[in-house]
Amino acid sequence: MIPETAGCEPVVQRSINVRASVDVAFRVFTEEMDSWWPRTHHIGGSPMSKQVVEGRVGGRLYSEHENGDEVEWGDVLAWEPPRRFVFAWMVTPDWTCERDLARCSEVEVIFTPVDNGTTLVELEHRFFSRHGEGGATMREKVSGGWGGLMEMFRSKAEVAA
């Protein structure tokens, strides 16, 4: 395993260019997250019915579920419409809610207008070491990779066996 240090810790980066103004892109990404967030991406115990982002520093990201549960999975750390949005990733490596913010990685999303009227959306998921021993597992889960694959596959195969 590669040792992790605070200064050069691996991050997960993704970016995408969208044909929309920076204002629209920011609003849809945040306040209208429910309209696009994949229904398969949640940590609740029953199917997800709604995704909610409270647009202010200290606001929550949470999902509502068919069994009536509300499951928090993020805490807004920076709210700078329409350019920057940062939230704590309140998810444990076992995919449950992490209440201790000191043990949460964080996700930063930057919205940059491009000359041709599109917006560049850059996402960085970082500080995985805050999850403790499970940090590398979390990084693999959100970034893909062989370790995550084998782990997810093993759990599936074990259920089937």
Next chain:
Amino acid sequence: MNTYQQAGFDALGDVTRRAILERLRRGPLPVGKLAEGFAVSRPAISQHLRVLKDARLVKDTAEGTRRLYRIDPRGLEELRSYFDRFWGEALLSFKQRVEGKGR
């Protein structure tokens, strides 16, 4: 999920085939060597290799009179790209939504 990804997952859904892959990760082997230590017959190992080959998880090359089996990086790359989905899939979904709105 594309055809190779589907084939890759199906191929991995068997404990013997996973063990074969684990063994080949250490280096190429002929089927005879590969079959050693497995409780199943050599023809059964060949059958498993066929499934792994179809999923592009292993490939074979002729070395003199025998065939050597080794890991095929193409199939692994397919599976990797499938699991590259978490943020990738979320951003793609966001793009479709935000661009649909503008029209």
